[in-house]
Amino acid sequence: MEIKRPLLLISNDDGYQAKGINCLIDMLKDIADIIVCAPDDARSGYSCAFSAGIPLRLNLHRKEQGVEVWSCNGTPVDCVKMALANICKRQPDMVIGGINHGDNASVNTHYSGTMGVTIEGCLKYIPSVAFSLCDQHADADFEPLRPYVREITQRVLNEGLPKGVCLNVNFPLVPVYQGVKVCRMAFGTWYNETEKHHHSRGYDYWWMIGHYRNDEPEAEDTDNWALHHGYIAITPTQIDVTAYQAMDQISSWFNV
Template sequence: MENKRPLILVSNDDGFTAKGISELIKFLRPLGEIVVVAPDAPRSGSGCALTVTTPIHYQLVRKEVGLTVYKCSGTPADCIKLARNAILERNPDLVIGGINHGDNSATSVHYSGTMGVVIEGCLNGIPSIGFSLCNHQADADFSPAHRYVQQIVSAVLKDGLPELVCLNVNFPDMPSYKGIKVCEQAKGFWQKEWETCPRENGKKYFWLTGEFTIVDSDNVNSDNWALRNGYVAVTLQQLM
């Protein structure tokens, strides 16, 4: 591991094979030494959850100059804890989550495993950034985000972030962006969150679903407004 270059620890909640994390790795390669410790399968919606009832394990997937990739049986937050305490030889200069398939704007940030990565890094005093794209498709086009990821990551590597503040960055699903807008988190709530899934034994089962309602849709300072109007939404998350 080349100690002269910044060490960037990367994880996500879509799993180590997701296109979003693969594209993120490509964007970050010129900026530092990359170590990926990501879930071995999708863990969306896991937030900051930890695995406390069973042991977890990790496995080396890929190693080359400037890049090492591991898959982990735990949650996104587990991945960061494991990396810091059992895998890495030095503390990372930056923790990055993403690029997530689907946005993490408004209140969704509280459920996001991608932001669980970021919060875990931030709580341990490491500058941390989450990136998400407003497209859930497996083959989503992340290319418009390329220069913005590099711009934001370069700035944080150079200047750092305030203590216990991390960045939540969301990209609209558009071929190009109007620029970056620093935002506040939109106000809203989820409703109709469960859809029945009946079974033959008579017990009721449910699929998680839902409709999100924005309360302040006209608020030009919100991340939701920025995304609807073609801007990259950057929200500062104050943890304490």
């Protein structure tokens, strides 16, 4: 009897042509069948957005033994939804976002299209992981990530994850990793987020830019601290955003 290999659904927010996602395919294609459905161009910062007002299209770019690469004109979340509904012949064993060009630590978790991919998989009760490297260059070197990406993927395939929990994995840009830290998300703030310009035709316009500030730099249990000190940061991230610690206080307002 033929034994089916695990099936991975991979997407990103940098586009199907990005080096990070293609390196990820190369790292994992010997341990699983792979379906890629990724945006047809960069969609950074789209978080969990999906397209409600435009028609979506799929294009097949590559098909070989164990690997299919598709693009979609929508958001990263659109890509996951479209793949699950129209490409995958069976439910994937795992959804992976990345490898992202740039980190997705701290509050970037909430803006990241890479994490949007992972959260969408988790919402579908599929074990899901996001991989990101703290290097935004198009030709970033992803090879040092290979053993860690393979080990984390294999462990999740073998052991699964708790319901409603996905993993946000960020790699520092350092010559040698100091190890792995399982840590929480740091509190941080983006500031000076817009840059104003004046167009020669007489109107003002703005670019979204911004600078990040770690608001708890001394805390040693955060993803920011781990990355700053050369550690791979793994942050278990949950879908349930209920603030349980605040429920009693809010209930007291209404004598509940």
